[in-house]
Amino acid sequence: MINLTSIGMEKGLLYETIITTKNPDNAPNAAPIGVTCKDTDEIVIHLHQGSHTVKNINNNETFIVNILNDPILFAQSTLGNPPSESFIQYQDNYAIKNSEAYFKAQITKRREIEREDQFGISKTTIINAHVNEIIKNQDCVTPLNRAIYGLMEALVYLTRINRVTGDTEKLYKLRIKEITRIINKVGGPDHKQAMKMILKEFNKKN
Numbered sequence: 001m002i003n004l005t006s007i008g009m010e011k012g013l014l015y016e017t018i019i020t021t022k023n024p025d026n027a028p029n030a031a032p033i034g035v036t037c038k039d040t041d042e043i044v045i046h047l048h049q050g051s052h053t054v055k056n057i058n059n060n061e062t063f064i065v066n067i068l069n070d071p072i073l074f075a076q077s078t079l080g081n082p083p084s085e086s087f088i089q090y091q092d093n094y095a096i097k098n099s100e101a102y103f104k105a106q107i108t109k110r111r112e113i114e115r116e117d118q119f120g121i122s123k124t125t126i127i128n129a130h131v132n133e134i135i136k137n138q139d140c141v142t143p144l145n146r147a148i149y150g151l152m153e154a155l156v157y158l159t160r161i162n163r164v165t166g167d168t169e170k171l172y173k174l175r176i177k178e179i180t181r182i183i184n185k186v187g188g189p190d191h192k193q194a195m196k197m198i199l200k201e202f203n204k205k206n
């Protein structure tokens, strides 16, 4: 049975993954993309206009989600593509060879929306997909979720806020605001509860 909890993905959380697709010339393409776990076998992704990934996904019914923790592969996939030896052929697509796990996602729904965020108005394609095969390369798989890193940063700022003034204090306040935004977007109930505790204490100190 397909179950995303077998690779540590919990309902409601957003994970940073690398999605692999096939370019029109059949070459592999990789890009970091946030994947929201909607259910044990369903995910949602939001794709901004202009990337190779959105074009490739619009031309295909499936894509591959790779779960990994490798800083170099994340950097290479953001700045361009990892070298070809980083990929393996997987069915009619590609996966990242050194992933902790990867799965095939079958698109079930697509819609395009225009939305306004902190960067202005942009077009976004929202894709729902059904997970229909999970390949685990190791027993313990740890998908990347940014909430815990945000919480650690917020805790560090909290322990230092009484010792800073002026521009540094302003900077800490801005960072706490941004971390709160990220945690509300990507985190689960425990992350959100912990952030509330931090905010309560942080606001007391000001």
Ligand SMILES: Cc1cc2nc3c(=O)[nH]c(=O)nc-3n(C[C@H](O)[C@H](O)[C@H](O)COP(=O)(O)O)c2cc1C
Residues within 6 Å of the ligand: 016, 029, 030, 031, 032, 033, 034, 035, 046, 047, 048, 049, 050, 051, 052, 053, 054, 077, 078, 079, 080
């Ligand atoms: C951690 C991380 C998460 C990202 N998540 C998304 C996302 O959810 N949707 C998106 O459209 N772009 C996202 N991006 C930006 C794309 O990865 C980036 O634009 C990439 O260069 C696109 O590559 P491509 O043209 O090969 O598809 C993310 C980038 C990073 C570093």
